[in-house]
Amino acid sequence: MLKQTPLNAAHRELGAKMVDFGGWDMPVNYGSQIEEHHVVRSACGIFDVSHMLPVDVKGEGVRAFLRRLVANNVDKLQTPGKALYSCMLNERGGVIDDLIIYFMDERWFRIVVNAGTADKDLAWMQDCNAAWDANLSLAPRRDLAMIAIQGPQAAAVLHAAMPGSEQMTEGLKPFNAVNVGEMFVARTGYTGEDGYEVMVPAKSAPFFWKALLEAGAKPAGLGARDTLRLEAGMNLYGQDMDETVSPLESGLAWTVDLKSERDFVGRKALETSEITRQLVGLVLLDKGVLRAHQRVHTKHGTGEITSGTFSPTLQQSIALARIPLGIAPGEMVEVEVRDKKLQANVVKYPFVRNGKALI
Numbered sequence: 001m002l003k004q005t006p007l008n009a010a011h012r013e014l015g016a017k018m019v020d021f022g023g024w025d026m027p028v029n030y031g032s033q034i035e036e037h038h039v040v041r042s043a044c045g046i047f048d049v050s051h052m053l054p055v056d057v058k059g060e061g062v063r064a065f066l067r068r069l070v071a072n073n074v075d076k077l078q079t080p081g082k083a084l085y086s087c088m089l090n091e092r093g094g095v096i097d098d099l100i101i102y103f104m105d106e107r108w109f110r111i112v113v114n115a116g117t118a119d120k121d122l123a124w125m126q127d128c129n130a131a132w133d134a135n136l137s138l139a140p141r142r143d144l145a146m147i148a149i150q151g152p153q154a155a156a157v158l159h160a161a162m163p164g165s166e167q168m169t170e171g172l173k174p175f176n177a178v179n180v181g182e183m184f185v186a187r188t189g190y191t192g193e194d195g196y197e198v199m200v201p202a203k204s205a206p207f208f209w210k211a212l213l214e215a216g217a218k219p220a221g222l223g224a225r226d227t228l229r230l231e232a233g234m235n236l237y238g239q240d241m242d243e244t245v246s247p248l249e250s251g252l253a254w255t256v257d258l259k260s261e262r263d264f265v266g267r268k269a270l271e272t273s274e275i276t277r278q279l280v281g282l283v284l285l286d287k288g289v290l291r292a293h294q295r296v297h298t299k300h301g302t303g304e305i306t307s308g309t310f311s312p313t314l315q316q317s318i319a320l321a322r323i324p325l326g327i328a329p330g331e332m333v334e335v336e337v338r339d340k341k342l343q344a345n346v347v348k349y350p351f352v353r354n355g356k357a358l359i
């Protein structure tokens with residue numbers, strides 16, 4: 001039986017098309033995926049992301065534990081509520097998951113992990129906790145629901161739906177969070193637009209969802225979330241990286257701290273491995289649609305599309321592709337699409353950010 005978020009009934013009342021997403025019963029759209037995409041770029045869309053899992057890591061030495069656990073450096077987190085994006089690696093330097101870490105205080109960090117990897121991530125962290133004698137408490141917070149409020153009108157919608165939040169969130173910068181009563185408000189997102197990801201008690205989620213709709217937000221599903229994140233050049237775990245791929249070949253070198261002397265799981269593998277591939281953006285010049293796993297031909301050898309779609313904002317097909325090093329933005333490649341080789345231009349992503357085309 002599929003898992004359900006606390007908003008499952010609300011999605012069905014809105015006529016959502018529900019699909020199996022990693023074992024969760026989730027809305028892919030509420031009628032028009034294209035309209036949902038555009039409303040996030042122009043106004044405000046809301047997403048149920050309660051399938052993702054917050055994990056509260058508490059105890060003495062939690063910062064030292066996270067220094068060793070993830071590739072980015074949690075020493076960057078010094079202000080309560082500050083967030084850090086990082087990959088958690090295996091010993092071979094492959095990506096177990098990408099996640100967001102929030103610093104609450106020296107005895108409490110909150111980690112948000114992906115839905116499809118939640119059980120695996122938690123088991124890995126528990127194994128490390130035991131192996132390193134860290135004696136930390138790792139508490140999965142399934143008692144919380146999570147709603148993403150995204151778009152240029154996100155702040156206005158949040159403030160209208162949650163009286164008093166304007167004062168509480170005033171001055172909240174991107175990649176920071178604040179506790180507002182029982183609510184945890186983070187200025188983060190997965191769309192390339194301004195917005196928030198708000199955690200609320202599961203029992204309160206339907207009421208908060210309804211308040212957001214009454215404040216002018218439109219519901220958006222997984223389909224729009226995927227086209228939005230790809231336009232924003234954001235990786236999707238399981239497609240653009242996984243346990244077999246290094247973050248250095250996934251466009252995520254900026255999330256790996258090799259400057260400090262701090263050791264972390266996978267560091268030795270990253271330092272000794274040969275980097276032969278890179279993640280680039282592609283824009284299709286011929287007619288067709290770029291999709292994952294299509295072969296890419298370059299002057300230095302072949303590669304593969306990791307994520308591809310038709311961009312509603314650009315009205316062109318775009319993709320992320322892992323190809324050999326030595327191919328620069330502006331160069332041409334060929335993509336195999338239904339037994340045809342179509343021309344595509346290599347570009348530097350993101351493709352779209354804050355509603356504006358960047359290519």
